[in-house]
Every structure is written in structure tokens, then in C-alpha cells.
Amino acid sequence: xxxxxxxxxxxxxxxxxxxxxxxxxxxxxxxxxxxxxxxxxxxxxxxxxxxxxxxxxxxxxxxxxxxxxxxxxxxxxxxxxxxxxxxxxxxxxxxxxxxxxxxxxxxxxxxxxxxxxxxxxxxxxxxxxxxxxxxxxxxxxxxxxxxxxxxxxxxxxxxxxxxxxxxxxxxxxxxxxxxxxxxxxxxxxxxxxxxxxxxxxxxxxxxxxxxxxxxxxxxxxxxxxxxxxxxxxxxxxxxxxxxxxxxxxxxxxxxxx
Amino acid sequence: xxxxxxxxxxxxxxxxxxxxxxxxxxxxxxxxxxxxxxxxxxxxxxxxxxxxxxxxxxxxxxxxxx
Numbered sequence: 001x002x003x004x005x006x007x008x009x010x011x012x013x014x015x016x017x018x019x020x021x022x023x024x025x026x027x028x029x030x031x032x033x034x035x036x037x038x039x040x041x042x043x044x045x046x047x048x049x050x051x052x053x054x055x056x057x058x059x060x061x062x063x064x065x066x067x068x069x070x071x072x073x074x075x076x077x078x079x080x081x082x083x084x085x086x087x088x089x090x091x092x093x094x095x096x097x098x099x100x101x102x103x104x105x106x107x108x109x110x111x112x113x114x115x116x117x118x119x120x121x122x123x124x125x126x127x128x129x130x131x132x133x134x135x136x137x138x139x140x141x142x143x144x145x146x147x148x149x150x151x152x153x154x155x156x157x158x159x160x161x162x163x164x165x166x167x168x169x170x171x172x173x174x175x176x177x178x179x180x181x182x183x184x185x186x187x188x189x190x191x192x193x194x195x196x197x198x199x200x201x202x203x204x205x206x207x208x209x210x211x212x213x214x215x216x217x218x219x220x221x222x223x224x225x226x227x228x229x230x231x232x233x234x235x236x237x238x239x240x241x242x243x244x245x246x247x248x249x250x251x252x253x254x255x256x257x
Numbered sequence: 258x259x260x261x262x263x264x265x266x267x268x269x270x271x272x273x274x275x276x277x278x279x280x281x282x283x284x285x286x287x288x289x290x291x292x293x294x295x296x297x298x299x300x301x302x303x304x305x306x307x308x309x310x311x312x313x314x315x316x317x318x319x320x321x322x323x
Binding site for chain 1: 264318322
């Protein structure tokens with residue numbers, strides 16, 4: 001079954017987006033990405049190490065011609081910093097599809113939605129295709145959609161927390177009302193969390209810590225791939241209605257007496 | 258004269274272009290993006306762009322991130 005993942009004008013085979021942070025080294029990052037089957041990975045923008053320019057670069061391990069880089073604004077706490085980062089990212093390799101995240105504070109890394117909305121408006125005006133990390137707030141997601149972003153990325157729970165999706169109703173509500181893809185970003189802790197996101201009807205899942213911080217990241221990357229696929233198929237197959245009481249699976253007809 | 262390169266004072270000649278700077282620090286232009294005084298300098302200008310005293314220059318690349 002052909003079930004492409006469409007974000008704006010872009011098409012992807014995998015509905016799993018993988019973050020490239022927190023791995024032990026770039027070789028492990030590359031192997032995990034391969035095992036995950038992801039064809040889009042998030043990357044951050046940082047200063048080049050001038051003193052030790054022999055330090056390995058991410059680009060030496062993950063070929064941006066084969067896997068789409070999704071530059072993010074990790075660590076930005078205001079719209080001005082986020083804009084600077086994404087303008088640089090676009091110039092670096094022509095990456096127009098970007099992930100905006102403007103954080104509220106260091107302890108929660110919760111999005112600052114006022115700054116996020118402000119920055120999203122400018123980026124859309126500058127013809128970026130913007131995917132946005134946001135709170136699991138249906139109103140904020142609607143506001144982002146109206147601004148013209150190409151995807152909303154509500155958090156399942158706090159970044160790097162591994163708490164999964166405690167507020168499933170909000171994610172479901174956001175998906176129900178959204179005309180742009182909904183991607184659960186942040187909080188995924190294990191493979192079943194990713195399946196749940198997909199079963200709620202989400203279009204995709206973004207996972208970083210759950211893979212990178214597993215004892216065996218490459219194995220977890222494969223688990224995430226299967227979980228996203230299983231969750232998607234489960235959603236598309238039309239999940240049965242829940243019942244308060246038991247319903248027997250075997251007929252009573254011709255039972256011995 | 259000096260510029261401020263990635264937050265640190267860096268000696269440079271008046272005639273040096275971005276292209277020459279990248280050669281000095283031995284980094285390929287395809288792997289970086291450059292901002293001077295908070296304005297992105299497009300790659301096609303690397304050959305001609307010359308610095309002024311105390312320019313704040315950021316040379317960035319991609320690293321792992323979520």
C-alpha cells in the first residue's frame with residue numbers, strides 16, 4: 001500500500017522523523033538512522049570549531065543528498081535568535097523546510113507560543129516551509145495553521161522526558177481539527193508511545209532521546225520504525241469500538257450440553 | 258586588524274575575503290553558513306566580501322540535534 005507522508009510540497013516514505021542529538025558518536029547516529037528507515041532527520045546549527053577544525057562533522061556521516069536535513073532552532077528562547085539560525089540554515093544548503101522551536105525556559109523546554117507565533121509569521125512571509133514545535137493546545141495549533149505553517153508538532157510530553165503522551169485527548173482533538181499534518185514531537189519514550197501517536201491519527205512522529213538514550217540505540221531505532229508502521233496500519237484499519245463489558249469471541253451455537 | 262570570529266578575536270588582513278578566511282581556518286564553504294553582523298552572507302559573495310574592523314562574524318555548520 002502506498003501511503004506517502006506529505007508535508008507541504010515534500011513527500012517522504014517514512015512517517016518517522018529522527019533527531020540526531022545525544023548519540024555516542026556520529027557513526028552510531030548514522031547506523032541508527034539507517035535502522036529507523038527515516039528519510040528526514042533534524043539537525044541543529046552551531047558555531048564551527050575554529051581551534052580544532054579536524055573535529056568530525058555530521059555531514060561527513062549523514063549525506064544530506066540522501067536524507068533530508070530538517071534544520072531546527074534548538075536552544076533558541078526568542079524569535080530573533082530562531083530567525084537568525086534558520087536564515088543561516090537556509091543559506092548553508094538551501095534547506096527551506098525547517099523546524100521552528102522557540103523555548104520558554106530551560107527547566108521545561110516548553111514552547112513559548114507567543115514568540116513561536118511571532119516567528120512563524122515572519123518565516124512564512126520569507127517563504128520558508130515551517131514545521132512548528134508547539135504546545136498540545138488545539139487553539140495554538142489552529143493559529144499556526146492560519147499563519148500558513150506546513151505542519152504542527154505538538155509535544156507528547158516534555159522534551160527528553162520519555163513520558164509518552166499523557167494527554168491523548170488533546171492530540172486527538174488537534175488532529176481532528178487540523179488541515180495540516182500533525183506530528184507528535186517530544187516525549188516519546190518507547191516504541192509503544194510511537195504506535196499510540198500514530199493510532200491517535202497523527203501523520204508522523206519525531207523521536208530523538210528514546211532512540212539515542214536506549215541502551216542499544218540501533219535496536220530501538222528499528223523498534224521505532226516498526227512501531228510507527230504498526231500504529232499507522234492500526235489507525236488506517238479502523239480500530240474497533242471499546243465496550244464496558246465483555247463480548248465473547250466464540251459463538252455459543254452448537255455448544256455441547 | 259581584528260574581527261570577532263565565533264566570539265573570539267581573530268587577526269585578519271584588510272584585503273582578506275570570506276573565501277580567504279575559510280582557507281585560513283581550513284573549512285570547506287559547502288559545509289558552512291556565514292553571518293556578518295547578524296546578516297547572512299550568501300555563498301556567491303564569499304569571493305568578494307571583505308571585512309571591516311571588529312566585524313562580528315559567525316561561521317556555523319550542522320551538528321546533531323533533536
